[in-house]
Amino acid sequence: MNEHVMDAAFRPGGLDRAKQGVLGLGLDRIEGPAKVSGVADYAYEGTPDGIAYAAIVGTPVGSGRILGIDISAAEALPGVIAIIHNDPRMPAGEANSRAMPLFDTDVILHLGQPVAIVVAEDQAIARDAAALVVVRTEGGEDRFDVEAQPVDTAPKIGFLPPIDNGDLDAVMADAAVTFDRTYTTPVHFPAALEPHATTAWWEGGKLTVRTSNQVIGGARKTIAKALKIDADKVRVLAPYVGGGFGGKTGVGPEAILAAIAAEVVGRPVKVALPRRQTAYMVHHRSHTTQRIRIAADANGVILGMGHESVVAQNDDGEFLEPVPFGTLPLYRGDARRFKTDLVRVDLPASGAVRAPGEAVGTFGVECAMDELAEQLGIDPIELRRRNEPETDPVSGKPFSTRRMLDCYTQGAERFGWPANVPAPGSVRDGKWLVGIGMAASLRGNFTVEAQARVRLEADGRATVECDMTDIGTGTYTILAQTAGEMLGLPVAEVNVRLGDTDFPPSAGSGGSFGAGSACSAVVLACEDILGELALRMNAAPEDLSLHDGCVSAGGRSVKLADLVRGEPIVAMGKTGPGVESKRTSQASHGAHFVEVAVNAVTGETRVRRMLGVFDVGRVLNRKTATSQITGGMAWGIAYALSEEGIVDTRTGAFVNPDFGEYHVAVNADIPQLEVHFIEEIDDSANPVGAKGVGELGISGAGAAVANAIYNATGVRVRDFPVTLDKLLEGLPAV
Amino acid sequence: MKTFTYEKPATPEAAVKDIDTSGAKFIAGGTNLLDLMKLQVETPDKLVDISRLDLAKIEEREDGGLTIGALVPNSDLAADRRVVAKYEVLSRALLAGASGQLRNKASTGGNLLQRTRCYYFYDTAAACNKREPGSGCSAIGGFNRILAVLGTSEHCIATHPSDMAVAMRALDATIVTLKADGDRRRISIHDFYRLPGDTPQIENALEAGELITHIELPAPVKGKQEYRKVRDRASYAFALVSVAAIVDVQDGVIASASLAFGGLGPMPWRNPAVEAALVGKAPSDAVFEAAATALLADAKGYGSNDFKIPLARRTLIATLRNVTGA
Incomplete structure (x- = not known):
């Protein structure tokens, strides 16, 4: 096992010297043909x-x-x-919103809470x-209207401590x-296209669960704990996942019930x-009320x-939307107050949906900056x-890499942002x-713990295995x-073989940590193989040159x-966060520019x-990275213009829990989206030097649209x- | 979904004979019915599949009009060169509806019979007089952003969702049917739809087992045609407000006007008072304002749909400016 935790800035020598020239190219997704031909098998x-x-x-x-x-x-x-309804292992809350669901309770947390499973x-x-x-019920006092509930100003839940x-x-x-x-901002649904689905079967006391899930290593533990069996009796498969957007980070009740x-x-x-x-048994992003003050x-x-x-x-959920997460390191100012209060409601769980915090928090802070710029009479970019x-305004830590100013400059120039x-x-x-x-x-x-196995096969090809998922992002x-x-x-x-908990545990797809963490584990495993080669x-690793299946050193090319000689060369790599991850303030950055017609x-x-x-x-793949960003921009447009989960405060039901009336963007809503990268390899982030991409595109996207509508x-x-x-x-009057 | 039996008759005459139980339904494209069956909003015990009947032709009549088979797909109707040339408002309305895939499947007859998209009609746990007569109306006092402001009753405020039917109302279409007893009927589209009153479950004039076989359009009328659909997203959304307009201006005076509206009422809406406010007048903002006032005189908002009233006014005035060139 070649293990390297991020205790110091680090760039693996083998990666620095590599000559194949494929990393970063905008290649098509290798599993694409399997998907479009229907060969790729999803959970259902x-x-x-x-x-x-x-x-x-x-529950009704x-x-x-x-x-x-x-x-x-x-x-x-x-x-x-x-029809099964009295098994004490049956989940009542959404496992998605916390490590474990609530079991064996007669308390109704929200409408549509799972109470029975019918098999036919x-x-x-x-x-x-x-x-x-x-389902016979006894009414209780209901709390369906978020506006009408008492505010807990010191909630015991959430991972982001208040800052004052x-x-x-x-x-x-x-x-x-x-x-x-x-x-x-209103309730948002994660709305993955592939349904939340599971196929489950038992063989000799061992359970196999093929499910649509973003983080299957965690899913395996949650399922085992719920069923009160050892984790090694559970195998989770998710070779293909048709979108997750946070809704598939935990284990949905359907997996345990199946x-x-x-x-x-x-x-x-x-x-x-x-x-x-899906609106009831999968968590949603909470509505938010955000007060922004700037002096x-x-x-x-x-x-x-x-x-x-x-x-x-x-009452069951332990997730608290970290609204100001993206605001924390965004701008200077010594006096800083960031906190998120809580109202408890009788609604389905709220949880992590793409870019928890930033996706909605930027509506507040970035529209406020636009308003402040107007108030001051200065250009919003100049403000x-x-x-x-210069350093993280909360912690004082140095930034690992931060090219925000370049994003403003290049973006303004490419967009044609006017002087006035x-x-x-x-x-x-x-x-118009x-x-x-x-x-x-x-x-x-974020960088999280991840392992990968790389096998250089007898025929000179390589196999990569880990329990990483590809949720349509390009992981394969x-x-x-x-x-x-x-x-x-x-x-x-x-x-590349993914989505099987029999493979080494990887990062899973969530929090934009998947690509950097999983690829780093592969780099480290490959470093081991390079050592063996x-x-x-009979050469030093730094003298090797590898290209198109040949390895050269000292004038010899094999x-x-x-060189493998029949027996595959197998290596394991492992990375994880360390001292450097804490010493530096790390983030991906960008700037959105929008023109709208109203x-x-x-x-x-x-x-x-x-x-x-x-x-x-x-940038690991220019095409898939661009797709991640444009997907976020498209979602930002929909957040700005149409997405809104509406609660009927009389019943606690969602009024529009389907794609007919919950309006995600359609193609006609999305114009040409243009994405450019400023590529500075971040040696403090992880061995491969990649920062998160998956959730960056949505951050600020909707605020840019809203600011353009105002203009x-x-x-x-x-x-x-x-x-x-x-x-x-x-x-104007007509 | 409830289990059901399935018949596939060879002729329209056989089809109306196959509708022998009150729980039977015709199915053509199925773009609305199947969704409703999956949700158990519709629970037919029998489906009579008419999709292969010989009713998919568009034919010119001697009087200059068109006879459209009930099974002509929406896509074909929208693209028909005669429709594009002479009934532009219909082609535009069709293309403003649904998505390409749905228009390929959806039939002309079925489009007329679309059920409402009221949120509470879809939620089988909610009260809905249209779905379950006598249960009440959750939309009144609830969230009703997409629902009606004209022609509502205390029992139902649902809107009719079709774009095509709005254009057909402006075009004075006639619906031709075949009844179970073999009789044929011709029903003006103006007599086809029903206001909810205290029976919102009854949406049109069709009798049990009566099959729409054709839709007739009269000979084209003079005038500039436009279909203006206002919606929350650029495609694949039902109309918040839509206006189908055919207006002819001669010598600076509005010689004729035909206006129908979607998104406002329980049926494709037409009000002769709107046209009366226009015909014989020189196009002007004051005249357009009067038309809008005539349209919205009895409009009633239910809270989250209040905005439809000013939106309809603005949209009508702007559309009238376009078609009159004023």
Whole structure:
């Protein structure tokens, strides 16, 4: 095992010397043909012999207690195999929102809480029978309206401690310029396209769970703990995952219920959550109320900043949306107050959805900066420049790498940001009001523990194995590129195997840590192999040159297959965070620039163009990294314009839990998106020098759109999304 | 989904005979019915598949009009050269609806019969007089952003979701049907839809087992045509407000006007008072304002859909400016 924790800045020699030239190239995803031809098997696909189908029953009300469950009508339906509702191992809360779900309780946490699983010969029968199960309940006081609940100003949950440096109130009282406004964002659904689904079967006391999950190593432990069996009795498979967006970071109740059902009926069982049920059994991003306060001198230099929020969670959930996470290191100012308060509600769990904190926190801080710039009469980019911190403004730590100013400069130049931004509501193109806006983007960088096994096979090809997932992000491809780069192999000569807990534990996909951590483990394993190859070549590792399957040293060139000599060379790599990770402040950075047109009659907003420049450390694959960013930008546009999960405060039901009325962006909403990278390899981040990309694109994207809408119309909407009804009153008379 | 039996008759006459139980439904494209069956909003015990019947032709009639088979896919109808040339408002309305995939499957007859997209109609746990007569209306007092401001009752405030039907209402279409007893009927689109009143479950004039076989469009009328759909996203969203307009200006005076509206009422909406406010007048903002006032005189908002009233006013005035060149 070649283990290297990040105790100091580090760049592996083999990576520095590599000559294959594949790492960083914008290659197509290597699993693409399998996906478009239907060969790639997702969690609900494939039919083990004897398969049975399941459907989950949820509580019909959102508060109170469960008194009993009547299954007689459901049981009588031909084709029903079993209805399970009294197994103490059955989860009640969403495992997604915490390490473990709540078991064996009659307390109703929210409407649609899982209480029974119906197993039948086909899916239609299972779902029909599920609708016939009668759940008898006793009402309780309900807390469905987040606005109406008492605020806990010292919540015991959440990973981000409150920060209160200096005396913000006093600084606000004395400052030449002050800003104090409140913004709100609604519930957001993670809305992955592939359903949350599981196929589970038992063989000789061992459970196999094929499930749609982002972090299968963690899933294995959670499932084992829930079922009260050893983790080595559980194998989790997720070779392909059709999107997760945070909703598949934990174990959904359907996975545990399917495993219980498979054990009870003695047959493999598969279950997929229907779209509407997904809103209830998968966590969502909490609504937020964000108060932003800024105190500045007359030149716009920030002296103090506050980002104080209120978010919601149910009685079971332990996640607290870390709203100010992206604001912490964004701007200077000694007085700093960042905290997030809590209201407890009887709604489905809130949890981590793509870029927890930044995705919504940037709506507050980046719209506030736009408003402050106008108040001061200075360009919004210039305001940000004047407030670029030299070290982390909270901790005082040095930044590992930070190219924010370059993102502003390059972005403004490429976008054609004018020297004088036109006054709000002043640019007209026919029936359209045209405006521009920008916002900064920031996402904290993490490296987590990850292992990988690399095998240089007898035929000179390489195999990479780890329990990493590819949730549509390009993981297969970047791992192949990493191993190919290190071992001097074309990508086609590298076989990558993922999504199986029998493989070495890797990072999983979440928190934008997957790519950097998993690729680093591969680099380290390959370093070991290079050492072995050097021995066989009678050369020092630094004298090896590897390219296209040949290794050269001291004037001699040998094919890898000949050097391996029959027995594969196997190596393990392992990385993890260390002293350097704590010594430095690490983040990915960027800046978004947007032009929108708002229909002067109706208030319909159409984004005309959007461009961003991003500082992400080493770019592992230009194409997949770009796709990650554009996906985030597209989502930011939808957050700005349309996405809004609506709660009926009378019942605790979601009003729009499907894609018909929960409006994600469609192609016609998204213009050409342009992405540029500033590539500075970050040796403090991880051995491969890559910072997180997956969640950066959404950070600030929606705020840039909202700022452009203001510039177009002169109407400042602080209650997101900016739907046309909120603009209508401020538009010119017809 | 409830289990159901399935028949695939060879002729329309056989199809209406196959609808022999109250729980039977015709299915053509299935783009709406199947979704509703999966949610158990619709629970037919029998499906009569009419999708292969010989009703997919568009034919010109001697009077200059078009007869459209009930099974003509929305995509084909939108692209038909006669429709594009003479009934532009219909082509535009069709293309403003749904997605390419759905338009390929959805039939002309089925489009007329789309069920409402009211949030509470879809939620089988909610009260809905349309889904379950007598259960109440969760939309009143609830979230009702996409729902109706015209023609509502205390029992239902659902909107009709079709774009195509709005254009057909402006075009004075006629719906041709075949009844179970073999009789044929011709029903003006103006008599086809029903206001909710206290029976919101009854949405149109069709009798049990009656099959739409054709839709007739009268000979094209003079005038500039436009379909303006206002929606929350650029595609794949139902109309918040839509306007189908056919307006003819002669010698500086509005000679004829036909206006229908989507997103506002429980049916594709048409109000003769709107047209009366226009015809015979020289196009002007004051005249357009009067038309909007006539349209919205009885409009009633239910909270989250209040904005539809000013939105409809603004959209109508802007559309009238476009089609009159004023």
